[in-house]
Amino acid sequence: MNVTVIWAGIIALGLFMYVVLDGFDLGIGILFPLFPDARERDLMMNTVAPVWDGNETWLVLGGAGLFAVFPVVYSTVLSALYLPLVFMLVCLIFRGVSFEIRAKANRTKPMWDLAFIGGSAGAAFFQGVALGAFLQGIPMADGRFAGGAFEWLTPFAVFTGLGLAATYALLGCCWLVAKTEGDLQRRLHRLAWPLTIVLLGFIAVVSVWTPLQDPHIAQRWFDSAWLYRLLPAPLLVAVCAAAMYRALRGRHHVTPFALALGIVLLGYAGLLASLWPFAIPSSLTLWEAAAPRSSQMFTLVGAAVILPIIIGYTTMGYWVFRGKVRHDDQHHYH
Structure with missing residues (x-):
């Protein structure tokens, strides 16, 4: 397999793992306003306390891989999405600080709850804004970003x-x-x-809106050869949704999370299929944006060492802290 494709797969894996692993702990912050009881909030935070900071390793891996292997994409995306990415990082800082300080605060605990809510919701929102701006295309001229500071701010x-x-x-x-x-x-x-219904609504609208604004993606989706390959995706989403309904009615414990991961994976696969083979939609292909083959091979050796280590300690962390979290557990986050 082409080394450029291998690297694209590694970066795609890193971003997916980040979305899944950091996604659910950001999601806990988004849900905080619906659960005002302090003890319940403590319990909710304790479910991710041992693993939340390790989850962000995947974002670092994806960013470092992009810098090393697709430097044109790295420089163009950072120039085009500078503001939403800075806003995202500020929100992640607030989220991280509130996570650390909230457990020790007394009088100021409500303030740190607000910081946790705002940081989590803001980081999630600006990550999605960056994704949307990337999908709708980044204007380029002579291999550089050719738009304005607020080019990213669109309804999509x-x-x-x-x-x-x-x-x-x-x-x-x-x-x-x-x-x-x-x-x-x-x-x-x-x-x-x-929440599942809301997410399915967003998936449906984005699935219609994306090809409408990009003729290349529309051609990809509705070309006869690709149509049959992509057709199973919405059907599998419907199957996951039906299974989610049954699992929730049956008060299953782990199955809903597995099905939510399935829905996210199918949506992510649809995005990758839409973008292929572009590194920047409608502007640069993966091969046009890639670093020299020698650089890719050199960094691939490092990735072959680092990736199993990250997977190993991530798996170990979740295995060690598996099971239910209760108020009387001794491993509270302090």
Whole structure:
């Protein structure tokens, strides 16, 4: 297989793992306003306390891979999406600081709750805005970004920002269903289905809106050869949604989270199929944007070492802290 394609796969994997793993703990912050009880909020945060900061490793991996292997994409995307990415980082900082300080605060705890809510929701929203702006295309001239500072601020980008926030909220809700019990879990079971409906609505609108604004994607989706390949995706989403309804009605614990991951994976696969083979939609292909083959091979050796280590310690962290989290557990986050 072409080394450029291998690297595109590694970066795509890193971004997907980030969306899944950091997505559900950002989703917990988005859900915080619906659960005002302080003890329940403590419990919700304790479900991700041992793993939340390690989840962001995948974002670093994706960014570093992009810088090393697709430097044109890295420089163009950072120039075009400078403001939403800075806003996202500021929100992640607020989220991280509030996570650390909230557990030790007394009088100021409500303020840090607000910081956690705002940081989580803001980071999710601006990640989605960046995704939407990337999908709608980045104007380029002579291999450089040729737009203005607010080129990213469009109705489509704002809509995808809200859609990603809804995605994270569903992931967070289903994660909490798997990690909690009793009355809190019952209320989360009731909340998960409306969130699923909202997410399916966002997926449907984005699936229609994306090809309407980009003729290359429209040609890809409705070309006869590709249509049959892409047709199973919406059908599988419908199957996952029906299974989600049954799992929530049956008060299953882990199945809703697995099905939420399935829906997210199908949506992500649809995006990748729409973008292929472009590194920047309608402007640069993967091969046009790639670094020299020697650079790709050199960094691939490093990735072959680092990637199994990241997968290993991530898996170990989740295995060690598997099972339900209760108020009387000794491993509270302090």
